[in-house]
Amino acid sequence: MSFINLKNVVKVYPDGTQAIFNSSLSIEKGELVVFVGPSGCGKSTLLRMIAGLEDVTEGEIDLDGNRINEIDPSERDIAMVFQNYALYPHMSVYNNIAYGLRSRGIKKLEIEAQVTNVSELLQIGDLLSKKPGQLSGGQRQRVAMGRAIARDPKVFLFDEPLSNLDAKLRVQVRLEIKKLQRKMGTTSIFVTHDQTEAMTLGDRLVVMNKGVMEQVGTPMEIYYHPKTKFVAEFIGTPSMNFITGSIKDKTFKASSFAVPARYEDKDDVILGVRPEDISITKATTGVKCKVELIEKLGSSTVIYCVDMKENQLCVSTQSRASVEVGDTIHISTNNKALHFFDRETSKALTK
Amino acid sequence: MIINRLTQMFAHFILLLGVLLMVIPIWLAFTSSTHDNVTLITEGMQWYPGPLFIENYDEVLNEKGGFSEEITATGMLINSFIMGLGIATLKVIISMMAAYSLVYFRFSLATPIFWFIFITLLVPLEVRIFPSYKIVSDMGLTNSYTGLVLPLVASATAVFFFRQFYKSVPDELLESAKLDGANSWRFFIDFLVPLSKTMIAAMFIFMFVFGYSQYLWPLLMTTDEKYWTVVMGMKLIYVELYEGVSLPRVGQRFAYIILSIIPPVLIVVLLQRWFIKGLIQTEK
Ligand SMILES: Nc1ncnc2c1ncn2[C@@H]1O[C@H](COP(=O)(O)OP(=O)(O)OP(=O)(O)O)[C@@H](O)[C@H]1O
Ligand SMILES: [Mg+2]
Numbered sequence: 074m075s076f077i078n079l080k081n082v083v084k085v086y087p088d089g090t091q092a093i094f095n096s097s098l099s100i101e102k103g104e105l106v107v108f109v110g111p112s113g114c115g116k117s118t119l120l121r122m123i124a125g126l127e128d129v130t131e132g133e134i135d136l137d138g139n140r141i142n143e144i145d146p147s148e149r150d151i152a153m154v155f156q157n158y159a160l161y162p163h164m165s166v167y168n169n170i171a172y173g174l175r176s177r178g179i180k181k182l183e184i185e186a187q188v189t190n191v192s193e194l195l196q197i198g199d200l201l202s203k204k205p206g207q208l209s210g211g212q213r214q215r216v217a218m219g220r221a222i223a224r225d226p227k228v229f230l231f232d233e234p235l236s237n238l239d240a241k242l243r244v245q246v247r248l249e250i251k252k253l254q255r256k257m258g259t260t261s262i263f264v265t266h267d268q269t270e271a272m273t274l275g276d277r278l279v280v281m282n283k284g285v286m287e288q289v290g291t292p293m294e295i296y297y298h299p300k301t302k303f304v305a306e307f308i309g310t311p312s313m314n315f316i317t318g319s320i321k322d323k324t325f326k327a328s329s330f331a332v333p334a335r336y337e338d339k340d341d342v343i344l345g346v347r348p349e350d351i352s353i354t355k356a357t358t359g360v361k362c363k364v365e366l367i368e369k370l371g372s373s374t375v376i377y378c379v380d381m382k383e384n385q386l387c388v389s390t391q392s393r394a395s396v397e398v399g400d401t402i403h404i405s406t407n408n409k410a411l412h413f414f415d416r417e418t419s420k421a422l423t424k
Numbered sequence: 425m426i427i428n429r430l431t432q433m434f435a436h437f438i439l440l441l442g443v444l445l446m447v448i449p450i451w452l453a454f455t456s457s458t459h460d461n462v463t464l465i466t467e468g469m470q471w472y473p474g475p476l477f478i479e480n481y482d483e484v485l486n487e488k489g490g491f492s493e494e495i496t497a498t499g500m501l502i503n504s505f506i507m508g509l510g511i512a513t514l515k516v517i518i519s520m521m522a523a524y525s526l527v528y529f530r531f532s533l534a535t536p537i538f539w540f541i542f543i544t545l546l547v548p549l550e551v552r553i554f555p556s557y558k559i560v561s562d563m564g565l566t567n568s569y570t571g572l573v574l575p576l577v578a579s580a581t582a583v584f585f586f587r588q589f590y591k592s593v594p595d596e597l598l599e600s601a602k603l604d605g606a607n608s609w610r611f612f613i614d615f616l617v618p619l620s621k622t623m624i625a626a627m628f629i630f631m632f633v634f635g636y637s638q639y640l641w642p643l644l645m646t647t648d649e650k651y652w653t654v655v656m657g658m659k660l661i662y663v664e665l666y667e668g669v670s671l672p673r674v675g676q677r678f679a680y681i682i683l684s685i686i687p688p689v690l691i692v693v694l695l696q697r698w699f700i701k702g703l704i705q706t707e708k
Contacts (some may be wrong), residue, residue, distance in 0.1 A: 126599050146602045153603050159596035172614070174603035178638040220604070 075099035082132035107275035152221035328382035345412035348389035359403035457678035510573035511635030523586035
């Protein structure tokens with residue numbers, strides 16, 4: 074049986090807002106699962122229900138084989154890192170880390186050893202006597218991590234713990250969290266709305282949208298086989314291109330596009346192509362487009378263009394294409410990497 | 425630059441004026457308390473200290489007063505101190521707990537109850553003094569410290585201030601503490617109490633001065649002179665002026681006033697360190 078089990082969980086806030094619709098999920102021991110989705114989709118709500126900070130309206134949450142719906146957060150043995158860290162402002166860093174150990178009645182010597190251990194691991198040894206108000210954002214983040222780690226809980230929960238850090242530090246801490254989690258082997262759930270963070274951190278991702286889990290899977294599954302249009306659009310930068318058309322005789326046809334599609338005949342189909350699966354061809358056989366905007370990122374170049382039927386398209390190429398704004402180019406798609414969605418249900422077509 | 429200096433000088437001038445306005449009366453009372461009564465009556469108040477410091481203060485502190493001559497100024501000072509301390513301590517503790525329950529325990533009547541407590545601000549002690557007296561005397565608490573302190577320990581003002589403060593404490597702190605295994609009692613002791621240190625110090629000062637300066641209540645409550653307070657005593661030395669057998673004892677009177685200021689000043693000085701520390705070190 075899985076370590077954490079959500080069974081048909083529903084959350085309705087007292088004011089009537091339904092934040093989570095019937096959601097089920099199993100998380101294995103030692104896994105790092107990332108909840109990802111746009112703002113307001115219910116990631117924090119789900120996490121807080123697991124922590125016990127919000128009541129579960131319907132359904133059941135199991136941890137390590139026991140139903141925990143009614144168990145007080147203080148007894149769940151779960152540690153959480155908050156977005157603003159929620160360090161205890163009146164306590165020194167040492168006491169911040171030691172507090173949870175103390176309230177569990179651990180002996181003083183053991184606490185000391187544990188705090189020293191953790192502070193070495195996170196390289197905050199020389200901050201132990203400082204107050205949180207005297208620390209930089211990055212240091213606070215470490216202390217918050219230390220506080221969570223020190224107790225060696227059953228589960229770590231992270232609610233966007235990196236969003237207050239600058240871009241460079243974020244990448245660095247992200248790596249450290251991943252390493253730490255591997256080392257400790259503690260089951261973890263990480264919430265973020267940043268898809269890069271999600272892709273790099275997670276063993277598995279849960280992509281959420283408006284209170285519904287759209288897809289659960291490994292980063293690669295989700296990237297290469299998105300089950301809904303929402304997932305396809307949300308994961309990957311720049312975003313996937315979408316073109317509406319129909320399938321007939323194993324060919325998808327849109328205003329200016331025609332690509333092979335091995336599906337039943339169907340109207341109202343959306344074709345999805347990732348920008349990196351489109352390339353510029355020398356031959357004039359490809360779709361003709363006019364370049365509107367170019368973003369040079371160094372390692373790749375992103376070209377925004379419109380085809381003759383005013384479809385917006387985004388192309389990402391590794392090569393240093395010598396393209397200028399206003400140029401006319403011809404593009405072709407990698408036909409092995411096409412995605413088709415039903416326009417009504419937004420679900421991926423099945424063969 | 426020059427304008428800047430001028431405005432700065434002007435500001436200092438105003439501040440200085442304020443300081444003088446506060447300090448001069450006390451200075452005059454002090455210097456006058458060290459002169460003999462003849463000088464004071466013929467020449468008015470004195471600007472410089474005189475020779476009778478020890479004599480006057482010794483007389484005031486140790487002379488027995490009242491009708492049955494049982495109480496000295498020292499005794500009254502101690503009584504007032506106990507009353508102020510008792511009222512301030514209990515007021516702070518009770519209002520902190522009341523505010524805690526109002527803010528952190530979501531029972532349905534929390535808001536109406538809060539407003540009900542708040543409305544009691546409109547009913548000062550003087551209005552309810554007879555019922556209060558009746559209750560306290562029925563409980564047999566007249567002429568006791570308990571009787572002096574107990575009816576004054578509820579404070580809507582302090583409940584209000586603590587409530588506002590607790591409301592400003594971020595929810596994540598409570599949540600984080602919960603996950604760290606703190607129950608509601610520990611959260612109160614380990615978090616809210618240390619976080620509201622400054623608030624406690626401020627409330628304590630206000631409430632001490634409030635308790636210390638009570639007049640009507642101790643007057644009603646105490647028939648036994650052993651429990652008289654400084655403020656009551658102050659009236660007594662004024663009465664003597666009209667009954668005057670010999671010269672009015674103006675010097676001693678000033679000495680008494682100076683003595684009566686000491687306990688509140690002491691409290692302020694002692695607590696001010698907390699107070700200022702809290703103000704400087706904005707805790708995030
Ligand atoms: N206490 C509450 N009472 C009522 N509605 C709430 C409450 N908390 C959250 N909601 C609503 O529930 C929905 C999900 O909120 P939640 O905080 O879980 O979003 P999120 O995915 O964490 O978003 P973000 O990335 O912005 O943090 C939102 O529509 C929000 O308005
Ligand atoms: Mg959130």
